[in-house]
Amino acid sequence: MSVVQSIKSAAAAAIKALFDQTIPAKDIAINTTKPEFEGEYTILVFPFTKFSRLKPEETADRLGKYLQEHNPDLVAGYNVIKGFLNIQVNEQYWAQYLQQHFNNRNIGKKPANGKKVMVEYSSPNTNKPLHLGHLRNNFLGYAVSEILKANGYEVIKANLVNDRGIHICKSMLAWQLFAHGDTPESTGIKGDHLVGDYYVKFESILKEQTEPIIARALEHDYKDFEGADKERMEKLVTVFHKPEIQADEEKLDKLNDEIRELARKQTEIMQQAKIMLQQWEAGNPEVRALWATMNGWVYKGFNQTYKRLGIDFDKMYYESETYLLGKDLVEEGLAKGILFKKEDNSVWIDLTADGLDEKLLLRGDGTSVYMTQDLGTARLKYADYQMDQSLYVVADEQNYHFKVLQLILQKLQEPCADGIYHLSYGMVELPSGRMKSREGTVVDADDLIDEMIATAAEQTKESGKLDDMTEDAQGLLYNMIGLGGLKFFLLRVDPKKKMVFDPRESISLQGFTSAFVQYAYARIKSILREVAPDIDKLEGYCHKGSLTTLEKALIVLNEQYDNVLEEAAKEMSPSVIANYAYQLAQTFNSFYAEKKDGIPVHSVRQAETPEKQKLRLQIIKLTANTIAKSMKLLGIEVPERM
RNA sequence: GGACCGGUAGCUCAGUUGGAUAGAGCAACUGCCUUCUAAGCAGUAGGUCAAUGGUUCGAAUCCAUUCCGGUUCACCA
Known part of the structure; x- marks a missing residue:
């Protein structure tokens, strides 16, 4: 207790x-x-x-x-x-706590509670490399999984890869048209980046082809359009030319977006991409072969990045295997009278009674939409694992989607419905605002990792403290510091809140950073190496006598680890752990540095008495354990030296 | 327009089952390396907790209204 x-x-x-x-x-x-x-x-x-x-x-x-x-x-x-x-x-209470726990490697670890939780996170598209936004998602998903495990849950880490759809076809088409058979091997470019480059290529061609169509339409030349699209474009252009719209910047922006969207549909390259998607769906062998090849490149690239990040999964789901699911659920829903059909044969659910809208579940042609797939996948996941809870680590722009998803599953009386929980996190923004691929402000994950590690290396070398270390050991250390910095920076903020990523601040190793915490740990290890305590003697030792303010403060903080761990699980917030680890490191640093008349107050090596030395050894051993445990939950390693 | 989320120091963030004089880091300024790692420590300065009203012995925290910002309300995913 x-x-x-x-x-x-x-x-x-x-x-x-x-x-x-x-x-x-x-x-x-x-x-x-x-x-x-x-x-x-x-x-x-x-x-x-x-x-x-x-x-x-x-x-x-x-x-x-x-x-x-x-x-x-x-x-x-x-x-x-x-x-x-x-x-x-009572100080004896603290002394006893210390004696019992200072060498306890499983401190805070809760016994199994019999509950099973799936955490779906990462879930990338295969047409582009990972970026800064994915990093927050990946770190969050991983850390929350670890926190739940430490609280006694059985956790299944799942990744639902979006490996099919129009966006992948865009990359494939552009590759076909412009790559002349280039591969990651022939170019030396990492697979996910190569595929991403052709996605960008597609978008630039698309833009080229869109401009003249828009220009013609605005001159009332609608030869690029047919049928309903033509009618719609005529309407949009009429509205566009109204003076009151021209004066309203916000409405004009919106209108421009609609016009552009409609024009994009008419371009030759977009039509080709759509044909390719239809061929993919029809199982065209050539298209399927190209798809498999290019996705293979991407997976190789992703796996490299995941490995560097120290992130793993227990179960992979692929949308190409799940996108047709959910139709059964719709049929059952129709039979039960929970869903209804419109004249054009499309299937809907009416959520107006719950304060929401009507939601489409099947198009008139019988094809499914995003929501339908997610319904089916939710059922599949539950069939696979029968978990008590199913977490989705997904950005908060999809709050509405998940609200609807759960509501529909509840109405359909699916057993998985109540366990669904959207772990919604805020977007990562730059000091200049949101990342926009159109403006090229997207921060690439691989580049960022490289930069963090390079900065860590540079600053470590500058300190000159570790020149006697082997190169391998140094490399490991730079990774630990660089990646730790990145993870800590993205995890220290409450996940629910959007956050600003300032590149300059993120590479800092001072203040509220992982390096600060790692440094405190390395300092402790340094003392332990030098004083080399006899653990057996320490095990039998229970301190009698008074404690200084900071000795006590450290024990008190360490004792709170249990509660902090529970709190982090309850709130699903690794930031609770990050703040705690920082506070612990900070308190240790004060303890370490406090001097009176120029003499360290808490010297371990030159403690006033053998008893005080044993006490302090217990305290710092416990502190090192707790720091390492906390950081481990965040996916961050701590170094013996730095 | 409807729904949801947010507004705390110059900047980035803690702090809500309502509690003491609202805390950190960065940036600025002052000190501290003959003694276990200065990636550190100690200190100074910086706040009408968006605004107003209400509930309460007590409000950054709860309620109402307003202002500002964001997300969303696709036969996209």
Whole structure:
């Protein structure tokens, strides 16, 4: 039981005895004590004054006295300031905690709880390499998985690869037209980047072909259009030429987008891409062969990147194998009368009663849409694993989609419905605003990783501390620091919030960074190497006597790891862990550096007494363990030296 | 227009089951390397917690209204 829990239940018992009131221990409000006051934890007594019929100070005083008398092992003293009862935990309590846990490798690890969770994350498209946005997704998915595992869940990490569709055909077509048979091997370009280059090529041709069509249409020449598209374009152009629209910038932008979208559809290259998609769907052997080849290049590239990132999956799903699923569900829904058909044979669900819109599930021609696929995939996943919860790590622009997805599954009474949880995270923006591929501001993941590692290498060399290290060891260290920096930077922010990625700040190794935490760890390891403690002797040691403020502060923080781990799982937020690890490292650094009259207060090597040395060895060993554990949850390694 | 999310120091972020004088990092300024790693430590300065009203012994936190920003409401994925 944690200290906080112990204090709460002791307080609940005290309240029962003193005021004859029954309060559940968990409802007692307790905070960490502000540093300027004596004590470690503070009970808020305001809520008790209702039934104590005493002033807050008086209530706190009685409660404090009772706790001290009846729980001397836990509460050694107290002080009261207004309605705040500051509890001074018995130092023996801390000493015992330290003795029991300082060498415990499984600290914080919860026993299996029998619950199974799938975490779907990464889920890339195969027409482009990974970028900064994917990195936040990947790190989040991985870290949340690790956090859930540490909390006793069985976790299945899943990746649903979007390997088919019009976007892949675009890359394929452009490759066919312009590559002259180039391959990753022949060009030396990483496969995912090569395929991405041809996607970009397609888009530039598309733009070239779109411009004249738009120009003609705006001059009322509609020869590029037919049927419904022609009618629509005529309407759009008429509106476009209205003076009041010309004056309204926002409406004009929107209109321009619509006109462009419609014009793009008419281009020759787009028509070719569509034909290719139809051929793919019909199973045309040549198209399928090219598709398989190019996706193969991409997977090789992705796997390289995943490996560098230290990210893995237990189960791969491919959209080419799942995109036809969901139609069965639609049929069943129709039979049950939950879905309905319109005149054109398209299938819909009416969600207006839930405050949402009508949602299309099958087109008039019987082909499925994104939502239909996701319905089918949700069922497939559940058939595969029967998990209690199914997390989707997907950006918050799809909040509406997942709300609808869950609602539809619930209406269809699918057993997987209630376990669905959209782990929605905010977009990563640059100081200049959103990343836009059209403006070429997308930050490539591989480039970014290279840059981070290069910066780590440069700064390490500058310090000159590790010149005696082998080159291999140095390389590993640069990776640890560079990648750690990237991961920490993206994970330290609450996932729900959008965040700004400032490249300059991200490569920094000072302040609230992984390097800071790693450095604290390396410092501890350095001491442990030098003092070389006899663990057996330490195991048997339980410190008697007083603790300094920072000795105590470190033990108190370490003891909170359990709660922090639970909190991180409850909130599905690795940032809780990142903040904690930083705070722990910061406290250690203060502990390490504090001097009085020019002499270190907490020297381990030259401790005042052998007892103090043992105590401090226990403290720093515990701290190193906790730091390593915390960082591991974030997918970050810690170095022996740096 | 409807729905959802956000607005905390110059910048990036912590802080919400309502609690003490709102905290870090970066940037700026001042100190600290004969003694376990200065990628560090100690300190100074920087705030009408978007605004107004309400609930409360107590509000950055809860409620209402307003302002500002974002996302979404596709027979795209």
